[in-house]
Amino acid sequence: MSADTLTQLRTEVRAWMADHLRGRFEPLRYRGNAGDGDAFPELRKEWERELAAGRWTCPGWPEEHGGRGLSVAEQVVFQEEYGIAGGPGRMGHIGEGLMGPTLIAFGTQEQKDRFLPGIRAGTEYWCQGYSEPSAGSDLGNIRTRARQDPSTGDWHVSGQKVWTSLAHLSDWIFVLARCEEGSVGRNGLVFLLMPLDQPGVEVQPIRQIGGGAEFNSVFLDDAVAKPEHVVGKPGEGWKIAMALLGFERGISTLGQQMAFAQELDLICAIARENGASRSPAMRQRIAKAWVGLRAMRYLAMRVLSEDTSEEARRERLGYKYHWSNWHRDLGKLAMDVMGTEANLVGGDLRRERLQQLFLFSRADTIYGGTNEIQLNLIAEQGLGMPREPRGGLG
Amino acid sequence: MDLVFNDEQRFIREEARRFLADKSASERVRQTVNAGTGFDAGLWSAIAGELGWCAMAVPEAHDGLGLGKTELAILMEAAGERLAAVPLWSTICAGVPLLLAVASDEARQHYLPRIAAGEIAVAVAWGNAGAVDPLSATAVVAEATEAGYRLGGRVAQVIDLEAADVVLVPARLGEDLALFALERDAGHEVRRLETLDGTRQIGELTMRGLAVCAQSRLDGGAYTGRDVAGAVATAQLGLAAEQVGAARGVMDVTLAYVAERVQFGRTIASFQAVKHRCARLEVDLAEARALVYGAAATLEAGLGAETAREVSAARALASDLLFRASEEAIQLHGGVGFTWEYDPHLYFKRAQAACSLLGSPEDHLAVIAAGMFEEGAAA
Numbered sequence: 001m002s003a004d005t006l007t008q009l010r011t012e013v014r015a016w017m018a019d020h021l022r023g024r025f026e027p028l029r030y031r032g033n034a035g036d037g038d039a040f041p042e043l044r045k046e047w048e049r050e051l052a053a054g055r056w057t058c059p060g061w062p063e064e065h066g067g068r069g070l071s072v073a074e075q076v077v078f079q080e081e082y083g084i085a086g087g088p089g090r091m092g093h094i095g096e097g098l099m100g101p102t103l104i105a106f107g108t109q110e111q112k113d114r115f116l117p118g119i120r121a122g123t124e125y126w127c128q129g130y131s132e133p134s135a136g137s138d139l140g141n142i143r144t145r146a147r148q149d150p151s152t153g154d155w156h157v158s159g160q161k162v163w164t165s166l167a168h169l170s171d172w173i174f175v176l177a178r179c180e181e182g183s184v185g186r187n188g189l190v191f192l193l194m195p196l197d198q199p200g201v202e203v204q205p206i207r208q209i210g211g212g213a214e215f216n217s218v219f220l221d222d223a224v225a226k227p228e229h230v231v232g233k234p235g236e237g238w239k240i241a242m243a244l245l246g247f248e249r250g251i252s253t254l255g256q257q258m259a260f261a262q263e264l265d266l267i268c269a270i271a272r273e274n275g276a277s278r279s280p281a282m283r284q285r286i287a288k289a290w291v292g293l294r295a296m297r298y299l300a301m302r303v304l305s306e307d308t309s310e311e312a313r314r315e316r317l318g319y320k321y322h323w324s325n326w327h328r329d330l331g332k333l334a335m336d337v338m339g340t341e342a343n344l345v346g347g348d349l350r351r352e353r354l355q356q357l358f359l360f361s362r363a364d365t366i367y368g369g370t371n372e373i374q375l376n377l378i379a380e381q382g383l384g385m386p387r388e389p390r391g392g393l394g
Numbered sequence: 395m396d397l398v399f400n401d402e403q404r405f406i407r408e409e410a411r412r413f414l415a416d417k418s419a420s421e422r423v424r425q426t427v428n429a430g431t432g433f434d435a436g437l438w439s440a441i442a443g444e445l446g447w448c449a450m451a452v453p454e455a456h457d458g459l460g461l462g463k464t465e466l467a468i469l470m471e472a473a474g475e476r477l478a479a480v481p482l483w484s485t486i487c488a489g490v491p492l493l494l495a496v497a498s499d500e501a502r503q504h505y506l507p508r509i510a511a512g513e514i515a516v517a518v519a520w521g522n523a524g525a526v527d528p529l530s531a532t533a534v535v536a537e538a539t540e541a542g543y544r545l546g547g548r549v550a551q552v553i554d555l556e557a558a559d560v561v562l563v564p565a566r567l568g569e570d571l572a573l574f575a576l577e578r579d580a581g582h583e584v585r586r587l588e589t590l591d592g593t594r595q596i597g598e599l600t601m602r603g604l605a606v607c608a609q610s611r612l613d614g615g616a617y618t619g620r621d622v623a624g625a626v627a628t629a630q631l632g633l634a635a636e637q638v639g640a641a642r643g644v645m646d647v648t649l650a651y652v653a654e655r656v657q658f659g660r661t662i663a664s665f666q667a668v669k670h671r672c673a674r675l676e677v678d679l680a681e682a683r684a685l686v687y688g689a690a691a692t693l694e695a696g697l698g699a700e701t702a703r704e705v706s707a708a709r710a711l712a713s714d715l716l717f718r719a720s721e722e723a724i725q726l727h728g729g730v731g732f733t734w735e736y737d738p739h740l741y742f743k744r745a746q747a748a749c750s751l752l753g754s755p756e757d758h759l760a761v762i763a764a765g766m767f768e769e770g771a772a773a
């Protein structure tokens with residue numbers, strides 16, 4: 001990849017964003033990121049279709065599936081420019097980043113033909129039905145049951161999914177369910193694709209700490225999945241579910257870093273205005289945030305590289321822990337810099353943005369594997385320390 | 395920018411680590427500590443002579459290999475991992491960059507090929523070894539005489555002073571700064587000091603009206619702090635890399651111990667409190683290490699305000715990291731962690747001593763904050 005190609009791409013994305021993220025899309029700037037997922041939902045879906053018209057959805061997918069086949073370096077450029085322009089949190093993220101790549105890798109031809117175009121066009125939205133009331137960190141403890149009707153081949157699914165982001169705004173859900181009676185843990189699971197708009201499905205929004213409701217409970221009561229909508233084989237659900245998580249290698253978090261940098265800039269600007277920048281203690285904390293962000297940038301470059309060394313493997317395992325905790329600390333720093341001003345809500349857009357940062361960043365260290373689970377993984381898979389023992393309760 | 399090592403860099407790294415695991419193993423380091431010399435002469439002659447590590451830092455024009463900052467960091471990381479008691483940092487991260495920054499062509503040609511050949515070790519008598527800008531307070535005063543110069547003053551702490559064959563001495567000459575070189579027989583006084591960290595030598599340098607010839611002044615004319623900023627940044631970077639390497643070394647000591655020690659019928663490595671502390675250190679190590687190599691790449695491209703800040707960032711992280719890794723090592727070893735016999739204290743003392751050199755983490759953060767608020771934009 002020549003530097004020229006990258007620069008050209010950068011210019012192209014920048015110009016496109018400047019041309020399109022304006023007018024009626026203006027309110028979307030910086031909105032809709034993790035924790036803020038239910039901001040302007042309809043407008044953000046229109047924005048997805050705007051992106052699709054410019055062929056900027058799924059740019060990393062292979063060309064045969066309608067993507068641009070961009071390399072990792074090129075995707076990074078796209079994400080960076082998207083972030084710099086204040087591009088909103090992607091409504092189609094789960095389809096584009098998780099479902100699509102999983103179907104491309106494991107789906108049948110019919111599944112690819114049926115589902116990839118809707119994801120690409122921004123006309124069909126997906127949500128992730130993994131977590132359940134008794135299966136959070138311990139995802140293997142899935143209770144939702146799937147039974148196949150021998151006469152029709154249909155799968156009948158009953159159980160409850162929870163914390164399902166964007167379910168109320170989605171068309172399809174992928175569900176991890178237990179298909180073998182009496183099986184436990186990772187065995188006997190099936191990975192199903194199910195339409196949300198059917199009689200056996202009820203979606204109930206759950207109000208979050210920010211006041212909005214980005215995630216939901218999804219109640220499944222004899223809901224139906226078609227036999228052709230199983231990904232992989234019945235019994236292989238865990239393998240597919242884990243592979244899906246593996247596609248989230250962090251390219252999108254690079255775009256996120258641009259947003260992080262802007263958040264830090266905003267904090268600095270406020271610190272300058274209100275005099276916090278003259279406090280030695282505050283200066284140390286702000287400098288520390290800058291240090292962590294710089295390190296994150298280099299860490300991301302290493303994490304996204306093809307490096308197969310032992311160091312690189314450990315770095316990949318630790319990356320999520322690093323960025324999520326950095327970001328959460330930034331939220332606290334933002335509030336401390338604002339002081340008592342931060343106790344009031346409404347009115348001031350900059351303040352509002354930082355208050356959202358403070359609240360929403362609390363989710364960063366919970367979803368996608370909590371801090372504690374990340375540390376377990378680093379210790380066990382990275383440092384070869386013994387696995388956690390399993391208890392005997394539920 | 396590519397932060398993945400190329401084949402040659404990987405090779406240098408593997409060879410350096412393999413060599414030091416054997417030749418600077420714990421027993422060997424302990425011999426140096428027990429002897430109180432802070433210097434392993436045999437190891438140094440292998441490193442500088444047979445292995446030619448010093449040549450890597452010297453440009454090809456002066457008979458070196460002219461490798462970059464990344465290679466420098468690789469060597470320092472390897473040296474730190476084994477607490478190698480050699481004047482490597484002083485020679486290749488402090489001495490050579492300082493010569494390249496201010497020495498005249500003639501002076502470079504006089505010293506650099508000898509450094510590359512491994513014939514001489516170099517120490518730098520920074521005026522204030524504890525400051526982010528160690529040249530800020532130079533207590534040595536030079537006066538021009540008919541035959542050359544007269545030097546007077548005392549430098550309280552010079553790293554690797556006794557091990558060095560040549561000491562580079564920044565001095566004030568009227569309003570200006572000048573750089574002098576003192577070879578072993580120049581007549582200055584060298585006093586070895588007893589040190590907390592027995593793996594790194596510190597000496598006191600005294601010059602009492604010391605007459606030196608005109609050639610011992612190395613700079614081609616007066617220089618300013620700005621001229622040596624790049625050399626100082628390289629010294630900072632090398633120190634950060636060495637700290638990260640030492641953190642790796644002490645963490646591996648800890649990981650090996652917790653995997654063996656059994657309490658409550660299981661290895662202590664199986665306790666989650668222990669696992670999480672090790673895992674958190676591993677994340678911090680990856681962070682500091684990424685910053686060291688990222689800063690090495692930007693420094694290679696030239697010194698700007700951002701680069702200096704990145705180097706400071708690397709130092710701030712690396713100092714904190716090494717200290718925490720070594721204090722956790724003592725804690726997770728329990729009683730034996732408090733003994734002379736086990737290794738954690740070697741790293742713990744290095745951690746504290748290294749943290750005090752060329753600016754504390756707080757000093758470096760203060761520099762970064764000044765850059766953010768007084769000089770321009772933030773991120």
Ligand SMILES: Cc1cc2nc3c(=O)[nH]c(=O)nc-3n(C[C@H](O)[C@H](O)[C@H](O)COP(=O)(O)OP(=O)(O)OC[C@H]3O[C@@H](n4cnc5c(N)ncnc54)[C@H](O)[C@@H]3O)c2cc1C
Binds near residue numbers: 162371
């Ligand atoms: C904003 C948000 C969006 C989400 N979106 C989705 C979604 O779209 N789809 C979906 O399927 N899920 C989603 N989740 C759910 C998320 O994946 C889970 O919340 C997460 O896996 C934790 O599970 P839990 O909530 O049951 O907490 P628990 O597993 O009950 O954890 C509670 C506490 O116990 C700790 N703990 C648990 N096990 C261990 C252990 N072995 N060792 C040490 N400590 C432990 C945890 O670290 C945590 O601190 C979302 C969550 C959030 C916050």
